[in-house]
Amino acid sequence: MAKTPVVFVLNGSERASFAEPGQNLLEFLRRGVGDLSPKYGCGQGTCGACTVTIDGETHLSCLTLAESVAGKRVGTAAGLATGNQLHPLQEAFMEGFAAQCGYCTPGMLVSAKALLDRNPTPTREEVVEAISGNICRCTGYEPIIEAILAVAKGRARA
Amino acid sequence: MIQSVETHATLAEAQRAMGSDAIFMAGGTLVMRDVNAGATATRIVRSSDPELGDIRLSGDGVTIGAGVTMAAIATHRDLSFLAPVARAVGGPQIRNMATVGGNLFAPHPYGDLAVALLALGARVAVVSQSGAPRPIMDILRERGRVGLVASVHVPRPQSPADFTFLKVSRIKPKGVSVLSIAAHLPRQGGRIRGARVAFGAMGATPLQATAVERVLDGQNLDASTIARAVQVAVEGLDPPTDALASAWYRREVAGVHLKRLLERMVRG
Numbered sequence: 001m002a003k004t005p006v007v008f009v010l011n012g013s014e015r016a017s018f019a020e021p022g023q024n025l026l027e028f029l030r031r032g033v034g035d036l037s038p039k040y041g042c043g044q045g046t047c048g049a050c051t052v053t054i055d056g057e058t059h060l061s062c063l064t065l066a067e068s069v070a071g072k073r074v075g076t077a078a079g080l081a082t083g084n085q086l087h088p089l090q091e092a093f094m095e096g097f098a099a100q101c102g103y104c105t106p107g108m109l110v111s112a113k114a115l116l117d118r119n120p121t122p123t124r125e126e127v128v129e130a131i132s133g134n135i136c137r138c139t140g141y142e143p144i145i146e147a148i149l150a151v152a153k154g155r156a157r158a
Numbered sequence: 159m160i161q162s163v164e165t166h167a168t169l170a171e172a173q174r175a176m177g178s179d180a181i182f183m184a185g186g187t188l189v190m191r192d193v194n195a196g197a198t199a200t201r202i203v204r205s206s207d208p209e210l211g212d213i214r215l216s217g218d219g220v221t222i223g224a225g226v227t228m229a230a231i232a233t234h235r236d237l238s239f240l241a242p243v244a245r246a247v248g249g250p251q252i253r254n255m256a257t258v259g260g261n262l263f264a265p266h267p268y269g270d271l272a273v274a275l276l277a278l279g280a281r282v283a284v285v286s287q288s289g290a291p292r293p294i295m296d297i298l299r300e301r302g303r304v305g306l307v308a309s310v311h312v313p314r315p316q317s318p319a320d321f322t323f324l325k326v327s328r329i330k331p332k333g334v335s336v337l338s339i340a341a342h343l344p345r346q347g348g349r350i351r352g353a354r355v356a357f358g359a360m361g362a363t364p365l366q367a368t369a370v371e372r373v374l375d376g377q378n379l380d381a382s383t384i385a386r387a388v389q390v391a392v393e394g395l396d397p398p399t400d401a402l403a404s405a406w407y408r409r410e411v412a413g414v415h416l417k418r419l420l421e422r423m424v425r426g
Contacts, residue, residue, distance in 0.1 A: 060187075063191065065204075132250065
């Protein structure tokens with residue numbers, strides 16, 4: 001089976017790897033490219049653990065054909081921190097105990113960042129809506145919602 | 159196992175490339191699930207045809223390309239009547255991916271948008287079939303063998319108050335349908351003319367509630383009309399039992415939710 005070369009931008013850096021026919025973007029990122037931040041949860045678009053951005057929009061990488069990101073910008077939770085400097089969302093999640101087992105956290109962070117990028121001052125309802133495609137079985141969501149709102153409020157003050 | 163992925167520049171070429179070994183992929187939200195599970199197809203066929211993403215206004219309606227996403231419908235200024243329906247589909251990630259065309263083929267209990275399109279009397283243009291677009295009911299009935307969908311023509315409700323959609327799910331804001339109902343009740347001089355009511359998750363495909371429509375037609379939407387419509391709510395419906403609800407439960411609550419939807423339309 002012929003593999004397809006895929007050239008794309010991952011978290012700001014150009015990357016290239018080979019996609020197997022029918023391979024999903026999640027497997028491609030994890031096995032082919034080596035970005036282990038998107039998680040494999042359900043493999044059927046229910047849990048949101050594999051959430052990435054494609055050209056700024058959140059997508060489920062398990063339901064995305066790997067080769068469809070050729071020439072596009074893909075964003076994952078691995079791109080949030082700058083060197084040793086955590087992203088404000090990561091800081092807020094840590095401060096507010098918004099991660100327990102941590103499996104949903106990368107997807108949550110990607111959904112939260114996509115929200116704040118297009119809407120820097122969301123309401124609580126908008127935050128709930130933005131993470132409605134990400135399932136968390138530990139926290140009951142409250143600490144996650146509070147952490148995202150805290151970042152939005154922090155930015156409003158700054 | 160998938161052995162090849164083909165992307166065709168036009169939808170007509172993609173249609174010609176289809177065969178029993180191929181599966182067409184648009185947004186991927188349905189097809190990739192099967193691919194991840196080891197689907198039997200060996201070829202994925204896609205199309206980069208720009209017309210798939212078009213939204214065109216035409217007279218009394220709007221033609222929506224089969225590749226238009228739920229997110230695009232939810233934010234388009236001329237599709238405000240469909241926005242609440244598009245927003246009820248999946249979560250944000252799914253809405254950024256899932257397409258109008260795909261929704262017509264979504265298996266139970268999915269396909270909320272198709273329920274609304276059925277109530278609005280939408281027509282569907284199929285690539286391999288020349289002539290005028292066909293009623294959506296025909297497409298839903300034949301959807302296993304209909305061919306590739308190019309676009310959906312949706313008549314716009316004359317008044318936004320004439321069209322209402324209701325989705326019942328156990329989880330909010332994102333949950334799969336226990337059932338969904340869409341009603342388009344155009345009124346002339348207060349009386350309903352050309353009622354269309356459709357149910358989702360009450361059969362293998364979205365279904366038109368023709369018994370309800372017959373009760374509503376020619377009437378004022380008042381308490382006694384609503385009561386009579388509720389009595390025939392489940393006529394012709396064949397709800398399945400699944401993890402969300404039993405067929406019995408769906409039958410029991412269909413009338414309750416139809417009543418709520420119609421009362422909401424009375425209040426305006």
